[in-house]
Amino acid sequence: MSRLFISRSGQLRERWAAAFEDARADVGLDPAAAAGCASVWLELDTARAARREAAVRDAVAAGRPVIAMAPVPSEADAFALLQAGARGYCHLEAAPEQLREIALVVEHGGLWMPPELTQRVLGLSLRVVPTPPPQVLELDALTSRELMVAEQVARGASNREIAQTLSISERTVKAHLTAIFDKLGVRDRVQLALAMNNISTHSTVN
Numbered sequence: 076m077s078r079l080f081i082s083r084s085g086q087l088r089e090r091w092a093a094a095f096e097d098a099r100a101d102v103g104l105d106p107a108a109a110a111g112c113a114s115v116w117l118e119l120d121t122a123r124a125a126r127r128e129a130a131v132r133d134a135v136a137a138g139r140p141v142i143a144m145a146p147v148p149s150e151a152d153a154f155a156l157l158q159a160g161a162r163g164y165c166h167l168e169a170a171p172e173q174l175r176e177i178a179l180v181v182e183h184g185g186l187w188m189p190p191e192l193t194q195r196v197l198g199l200s201l202r203v204v205p206t207p208p209p210q211v212l213e214l215d216a217l218t219s220r221e222l223m224v225a226e227q228v229a230r231g232a233s234n235r236e237i238a239q240t241l242s243i244s245e246r247t248v249k250a251h252l253t254a255i256f257d258k259l260g261v262r263d264r265v266q267l268a269l270a271m272n273n274i275s276t277h278s279t280v281n
Contacts, residue, residue: 095174
C-alpha cells in the first residue's frame, strides 16, 4: 500500500520519495484515494492551532493512520495534534530513514513522536499520573541486552543515546526494540516507557 503526502504544492519532496518508493502526493485529501493508503502524511504550515487540528481531524476521518509533519515541532503542538487523532508527529524535514521508522511504528498501531518529546511526555506522566499497582511485564522473556535497552527507554533515552551507552549500533537498538515490543505486548516506545515505570498505558493518547 502506498503512502499519501498532502502538501501545499501537491508535489513530493525529495526526502519523501527517497523514503518510500510508493509515495505519492496531492494538494488535498480524497477519502477514496486515502482508503488505499497505508498512511496519510500531512504537511502542516504555521497556521493557527485550530486550523491545524481541524486538518488532522479531517484526515483521520478518512480512516487511515495520520502523521502530522510540522515545520517547527513543539510539545504543545504535538499534544494538540495527537489529541486530534494523529498517530505520529515529526519534523517536516525528517530524514528518509526516520520516515520509514515512523511508518513502521504507526502502521502497526503504535504512536510516534520525536525522542525529545517522548522524554517530556514520560517526565510529565511520572509527575502527574498517580502510580497504580505495578503492571506485570514478562521481563524474564527478555535477554539481558534487551532488558538493558528497555531500561534505557524507561529513562527516556533516544535510540542514539542507547546505542552510545551500550556500545552498539542504532540498527541493533531498533532490532532489540522490535523484539521487546513483541515479547512484552506493547506497541511503541511510549507504551514501553510508561509500562516500565509502572504507569498504566491507557494514559497515553489513543
